[in-house]
Amino acid sequence: MEIITKILGNTSIWEITVLIVVIYFLFKPDLLKNITKFKIGDIEVELNTLKEEVKKGTDKINVLESELKNDRQLLDELRDSFDPDASVSELGEARKLIKSQARNLSDINSLREHLSMNSLPEQLYIAAVSIRETRPVILLPDLVSFLGEIAASKTLGEYRFNTIWTLTSALHRILISCIRDGIEPFPSEELLMKARDVLQKLERNPKVQQDRPDEPKKGIRGPVKDCATWVEKGLVKSNSANA
Numbered sequence: 714m715e716i717i718t719k720i721l722g723n724t725s726i727w728e729i730t731v732l733i734v735v736i737y738f739l740f741k742p743d744l745l746k747n748i749t750k751f752k753i754g755d756i757e758v759e760l761n762t763l764k765e766e767v768k769k770g771t772d773k774i775n776v777l778e779s780e781l782k783n784d785r786q787l788l789d790e791l792r793d794s795f796d797p798d799a800s801v802s803e804l805g806e807a808r809k810l811i812k813s814q815a816r817n818l819s820d821i822n823s824l825r826e827h828l829s830m831n832s833l834p835e836q837l838y839i840a841a842v843s844i845r846e847t848r849p850v851i852l853l854p855d856l857v858s859f860l861g862e863i864a865a866s867k868t869l870g871e872y873r874f875n876t877i878w879t880l881t882s883a884l885h886r887i888l889i890s891c892i893r894d895g896i897e898p899f900p901s902e903e904l905l906m907k908a909r910d911v912l913q914k915l916e917r918n919p920k921v922q923q924d925r926p927d928e929p930k931k932g933i934r935g936p937v938k939d940c941a942t943w944v945e946k947g948l949v950k951s952n953s954a955n956a
Contacts, residue, residue: 798834801875808842815843825852828859830870838876845883848890853900856884857908864915874924874933881915881936884908888943892950902951909944912937 827840890896925932
């Protein structure tokens with residue numbers, strides 16, 4: 714009995730609560746139906762209150778799952794609503810719709826899975842426009858890695874110039890958000906160095922060189938250079954902070 718008293722004396726309210734939750738879920742609720750509260754020393758836990766908190770947590774999880782399901786359905790509907798091979802001018806209305814819906818996405822991470830060389834052209838286009846519109850700093854590492862894959866492809870993954878331009882412009886906007894505007898997390902020096910390397914490879918890509926050779930700044934090389942400028946600013950800021 715003395716040992717049990719010592720253990721309980723060194724146990725926090727949260728640990729006791731977790732223990733009760735485990736008992737509640739591991740055993741049939743009928744076993745606890747006649748218990749209304751636990752009292753150990755000065756600590757008292759209302760079982761009904763605990764049950765209500767558990768229910769609230771379950772309800773919240775259900776809401777989040779529902780929102781994620783709606784996000785995926787929304788992206789699927791957008792994907793089926795336009796022709797990704799249409800001209801840039803013809804994609805105007807589609808872009809407006811994507812931008813509008815992107816602001817309503819409850820979980821921007823649902824776009825992460827479309828940053829893949831296996832994505833359909835329309836999936837990647839939707840992700841590119843959405844990311845450029847919402848500027849989610851949390852996706853910076855994923856965007857840098859994906860652009861690295863694109864840069865290593867002689868055919869740019871068979872994706873159109875406008876999609877790659879949009880992705881690179883999205884990177885530019887995200888870099889501004891975290892480096893100039895202070896939206897966290899600030900990119901690590903390692904990530905910034907990786908971004909610089911990716912941008913250099915993307916600029917040297919033979920197919921990128923074919924995009925607007927008459928006015929490179931209006932092609933993919935435009936946002937590439939803009940990104941490079943902000944990467945250098947980020948490295949300067951990072952070095953100053955670590956000095």
